Amino acid sequence: MAEELRPLDSSWLRAHPLPAPDNDTDKNGRGRVLAIGGCRMVPGGIQLTVEAALRAGAGKIQVATIESAALALGIAMPEVAVFGLSETPAGEIALNRAEPLAELLGRCDAVVAGPAMTDRDCGSKLSRLLAEQCEVQLVLDAGVLMRLADHEAAFRLLARPAILTPHAGELAALLDCDAGAIEADRARAVRAASDRFGAICVLKGPNSLIAEPGGLTFSYAGGGVGLATGGSGDVLAGIVAGLCARGTDPLVATMWSVWLHGEAGRRCAEQIGPIGYLARELLAHVPSLLRGV
Known part of the structure; x- marks a missing residue:
């Protein structure tokens, strides 16, 4: 049976507004994000994620990257x-000593x-450490x-869904299949990953799909082909983390992030061109889009 898809649209967003900070909120009250990533081959990629979290309204950012x-x-x-x-x-995060990260995890x-x-x-070692030691929202x-x-199994036991x-x-790797199987039934695949890991899962693409564990599957068709560019996914991940740090419900944060990312792409397409704009050019549009729908 085909997976029923619900639209991610302005009606859904209006029904699920983002929390607004009080005027006297300080930077810690606006939310603290810890961003972990980067490698020697792509040393600046994590910068896109960090700036995206700031543009999404987080007040304080810590970054852990290669020395x-x-x-x-x-x-x-x-x-x-x-x-x-x-x-x-090879220039990847080694995690030879977990103590620095363990301390940072307690301050976000x-x-x-x-x-x-x-x-x-390296990614597997980091995900294991996070599953065992992290008590805050994971993106x-x-x-x-x-x-x-x-x-x-460890991720299914988290207090809040990753x-x-x-x-x-990447979804093919998560489900141990080939990418062709994912594309053959994208809705079924994103639902399978969500249920398997007890996580909210976004399958990025021309028509992005969002599934919550044991719940609904949503579809967002905005953004355009220009978002298929290096660093675009790093921006999306940072927006999600920034909204989560502000105290937004995980599903609401994910849905708003997909919309913000897509609408930023639409604005870039209108102002620059449908293809050829850079991932970093998405960032400046996020604050004005946060004003609502």
């Missing part, structure tokens, strides 16, 4: 605190992990998704 990229990231983004982690010979309201990570083994992307199945943001290839 060789930490200084440059800190100079490029004076708004954030940067922590260098040991790295493998949401964690986004995986952007600009490419090594499956998982890219490198930590590829072997998440190693720890699926939020997964895969493209078709």
Whole structure:
């Protein structure tokens, strides 16, 4: 039986508004995000995620990335605190010592992990650490998704559902199948991942699908082909984390993030062109879109 899809539209968003901070709220009250990711091959990818979280309204950001990229990231983004982690010979986060991350996990309201990570083994070690030690909202992307199945039982036991943001290839890895099977029935695939991991799952694409565990599946067709560009997914993951840190319900944060990301793409398409705009050009549109629908 075909999966019933509900539309993610302005009516749904109006019925599920984002929490608004009081005028006297300080930066800690606006929400604290810990972003973990980056590698030597893509040292700037995590910067897109971090700025997206700030643009989504988070008040305070900590970044944990490879030690060789930490200084440059800190100079490029004076708004954030940067922590260098040991790295493998290939330039990936090594996690030889978990203590620095364990301390940082106790000082945040949401964690986004995986952007600009490419090594499956490193991603698996990080996802295991997060499943065992993290007590706040998790947003998982890219490198930590590829072997998440190693720890699926731990993720089903989390107090709050993790939020997964895969493209078709990453979802295929999650479900141990090929990408062709994902594309053959995208709705069934995103539902399977949501139920298997007890997680909210976004399957990115021209028609993005969002599934909640044991619940509904939603569809968003906005954004356009221009969003199929390097770094676009890193931006989406950061928006989700920023909204979660502000205290937004995980499903509401995910739905709003997909819409914000898509509408930012639509604006870029109108102002720049349908293809050829950069992922970082999405970021400036997010604050004005947050004013509502």
